[in-house]
Amino acid sequence: MMSIYKLALTLLWACGGLAIAAEPSRISVHTLAGGKEVARLMLPIGPQYSVQVDANQVEQDNRSTTHARGNVRVTIRAGGVTTATVAGEEIIIKRKVLDTRELAAIRALEAMGAPGKRDAARDRKELARLKTIVASHGWPGARFAGPELAQNAFTVLMRLPPSEMEALLPALREAQAQNDVPGAQLAQAEDRLRVAKGLPQRYGTQLAAGKPVVIEDEGALDIRRKMMGLPPMPTSSGQ
Structure with a gap:
């Protein structure tokens, strides 16, 4: 049978x-x-x-x-x-x-990971494409795009200036709450934005001279990292 x-x-x-x-x-x-x-x-x-x-x-x-x-x-x-x-x-x-809009979004995400010259014009184009995708489909996580293309979207996000990153973070948070993106990605984005604003980071993902930038409530750091799927910090931050 x-x-x-x-x-x-x-x-x-x-x-x-x-x-x-x-x-x-x-x-x-x-x-x-x-x-x-x-x-x-x-x-x-x-x-x-x-x-x-x-x-x-x-x-x-x-x-x-x-x-x-x-x-x-x-x-x-x-x-x-x-x-x-x-x-x-x-x-x-x-x-x-895939319908026409979904296919266009997938092709845009593929282009984000393509090799080649990276300059301000390319960054602006990729930002515009990412905004369009998020507006139409929400954050392009693994369910929509698969892990590799979802990683392309995250890489573009991490290149953005703080104001643009902050505008897209709610979509990333929602996707992470639905287990559609790794917690580690949200932790990195949250820390990057906080450091850019002059605030202590929460997960210890941002380094300067090989050491983490100032960390908020360092005693609970490993608990927060575990909640995001990150391993314990290998060494003390020295802060």
Whole structure:
């Protein structure tokens, strides 16, 4: 029975992979335990994928969602090469075709990470693009863009002057509250802004001459860092 599911879904998702080239899609693989999501894999947007599923039970909804249960093994290939394998007792695979605005946002985020000359003109263009993305979609975290493109957005944020950074921080805070961006990113942005304003930082992420800039309530520093997913400070700040 498992081999039948494997064959059927290999063919179906191979066809879906061909469609992805014409209709850029966001594919995500959600691993569940006890009915709750415990892990999520976001595939980069662009490559043509085939997704092969072995499972005891498989349900599929309009070729956009596959729900597999019992000894599930999901094998993801791009260009015939296996790029990831996910196993579990319950896995959901989702595919969403991007609309025009979503695709434009993804392409803008890709451009932010492109190599090349960096100057004031490029910084202004990237700021404008980031503002447009945030206004339309909220902060582009992992759920929207995947980890790599989300990192591109964060890198642009950290280059901004304080006033521009402060305007975008509420969106970053909201995304972090939804576990869509790492706490470490929010900690760095908060500290960068506080230091720029002449205030003590809260998480010890900003350094000067190899040492952290003045830290607020240093006795509780490691507690705050732990809440943001940061390790304890390796050495005393010396403040």
